Amino acid sequence: MIIAQRKPLEEIKEMVASYEKVLVLGCGTCVAVCFAGGEKEAKLLASELRMARQMEGKSTQIIEHTIQRQCEWEFIDPIKELVASVDAVVSTACGIGVQGMAERFEDKPIFPGVNTTFLGMPVQPGEFVERCQACGDCILDLTGGICPVARCAKSLMNGPCGGSQNGKCEVNPETPCAWQLIYDRLSKLGQLERLLDVMPAKNWSTSRDGGLRKIIREDLKL
Amino acid sequence: MSGDNGKELVVGSKLERLLKAGHFVVTGELGPPQSADRSVIEKKASYLRDVVDAVNITDNQTAVVRMCSMAVAKMLIDLGIEPIMQMTCRDRNRIAIQSDLLGAYALGVRNLLCLTGDHQSFGNHPQAKNVHDLDSITLIQMVRQMRDAKKFQCGEEIKGQEPRFFIGGAANPFADPFEFRPYRLGKKVKAGVEFIQTQLIFNVPKFREFMKRCGDLGLLDKVYILAGVGPIKSLAAARYMATSVPGMDVPQEYIDRMANAVKSIPQEDKKARREAWEREGIKICAExxxxxREIPGVAGVHIMSIEWESAVPEIVQQAGLLPRPKLDA
Known part of the structure; x- marks a missing residue:
């Protein structure tokens, strides 16, 4: 899922300082599961904003609402009137949701309430870790199901580098070395010989490097 | 073109000729300044001239901005010293690297050390975006293809002079997983590397084991291994390397020796303590x-004495490696 992190109140407060009536719009999917911008977090942010603005003697017209997804028109369109009734929106969805809102409501300022951080999973309660960089050319078949693009600090194709020590990455001693994980996993699978081949230079044109990515599925078009 | 003992030369650099003629080679390292000051290069070069056979020019080592390795390599050529230009994948994509290689060859550079590069979080611009379009192994592949197949990485033919480098790489025998290290060296050989400079060696028995395993894989006939060595400057430096530098293995014995070196010198005599440490550090390095040198397959040493280049002449002298061999022009 998409993992996000709430922005500091100070930053959000600053963004909406000049607006009277503000909608805090939560998103009920990824950011709800990672406790950054779901219904509960949107409510919390709205009340924090109200309190902070009250102390400054400013308008406390902060309303909150949450929709299932801010990345699909079918969930965005029904709140047209609600959005029309406010001066600005703080979206606690990921960057996709913020942009979905901005695209739909052309004349309404939409501000991000979270930092969209990575594609990952909660590995244990309270710990979210990156797993995928959406490079567009999956090589997990070659690396034992562990992604070096996302999980190696240098996205090495032929690791581990000389900075792998005691299973950890030199960049951060708390981070497992992705290539040590790959080594251990392939070893368990009896496929260590996979590591003997030189993995060629990666084609990054399918990644962000190739420009805005788009998929057209004729079979799904109306 | 062939060398002194008939081995074919592919580039003809001094480094290649000495290695192929069977000389025990000594390379050094020069860290460019964090300024545009040419005189720093000239001073450091003066320590290394005639005591080493070729000199590595680091490429923004530890991700700290320094004068570029290509410019410094050219300065060394003008000073009559053979450079080994280092090239990392951290700051340049395949377009920039190939462009630099064309330029470096045109300027007379003939040896290239291909590295992944230290992560920017260690340097003075931790907010920088890193590149890592290639890694050290795919870089080696690309440099070799440009030379031997006269093709750019994309497969297009290089029309006209191709850049011809004697191709080097690094190896850290002490990183994990230890048992994979010789195989990873094998991958570099497969990619086309011709010489290797290792990480700093203090744990000689472990390095010996690494070399034995490389020999068992048949790698030592295919690549020249230069063992990385360097002087410890102080007790604090020894402790720091032992505990805080990833991939570094400093046995207790050397830490004890550094401690003992100043045992009879009072704390307040800082100058005497510093000199005693430096003497001991140089002695350990020479040992x-x-x-x-006794380990089969070791073709030379690479002395890393960055920011202490002045120690190199003494190290080479004490190790009994002077004078350096001369080559006929």
């Missing part, structure tokens, strides 16, 4: 050189 390690003599030990690694």
């Amino acid at each position: 390690i050189i003599q030990q690694v």
Whole structure:
């Protein structure tokens, strides 16, 4: 899922300082599961904003609402009137949701309430870790199901580098070395010989490097 | 073109000729300044001239901005010293690297050390975006393809002069997983590397084991291994390397020796303590050189004495490696 992190109140407060009536719009999917911008977090942010603005003697017209997804028109369109009734929106969805809102409501300022951080999973309660960089050319078949693009600090194709020590990455001693994980996993699978081949230079044109990515599925078009 | 003992030369650099003629080679390292000051290069070069056969020019080592390795390599050529230009994948994509290689060859550079590069979080611009379009192994592949197949990485033919480098790489025998290290070296050989400079060696028995395993894989006939060595400057430096530098293995014995070196010198005599440490550090380095020299497959040593280039002449002298061989023009 998409993992996000709430922005500091100070930053959000600053963004909406000049607006009277503000909608805090939560998103009920990824950011709800990672406790950054779901219904509960949107409510919390709205009340924090109200309190902070009250102390400054400013308008406390902060309303909150949450929709299932801010990345699909079918969930965005029904709140047209609600959005029309406010001066600005703080979206606690990921960057996709913020942009979905901005695209739909052309004349309404939409501000991000979270930092969209990575594609990952909660590995244990309270710990979210990156797993995928959406490079567009999956090589997990070659690396034992562990992604070096996302999980190696240098996205090495032929690791581990000389900075792998005691299973950890030199960049951060708390981070497992992705290539040590790959080594251990392939070893368990009896496929260590996979590591003997030189993995060629990666084609990054399918990644962000190739420009805005788009998929057209004729079979799904109306 | 062939060398002194008939081995075919592919580039003809001094480094290649000495290695192929069977000389025990000594390379050094020069860290460019964090300024545009040419005189720093000239001073450091003066310590290394005639005591080493070729000199590595680091490429923004530890991700700290420094004068570029290509410019410094050209300065060394003008000073009559053969450079080994280092090239990392951290700051340049395949377009920039190939462009630099064309330029470096045109300027007379003939040896290239291909590295992944230290992560920017260690340097003075931790907010920088890193590149890592290639890694050290795919870089080696690309440099080799440009030379031997006269093709750019994309497969297009290089029309006209191709850049011809004697291709080097690094190896850290002490990183994990230890048992994979010789195989990873094998991958570099497969990619086309011709010489290797290792990480700093203090744990000689472990390095010996690494070399034995490389020999068992048949790698030592295919690549020249230069053992990386360097002087410890102080007790604090020894402790720091032992505990805080990933991939570094400093046995307790050397830490004890550094401690003992100043045992009879009072704390307040800082100058005497510093000199005693430096003497001991240089001595240990020379001893390690003599030990690694005995290990089958070690073709030379690479002395890393960055920011202490002035120690190199004494190290080479004590290790009994002077004078350096001369080549006929």
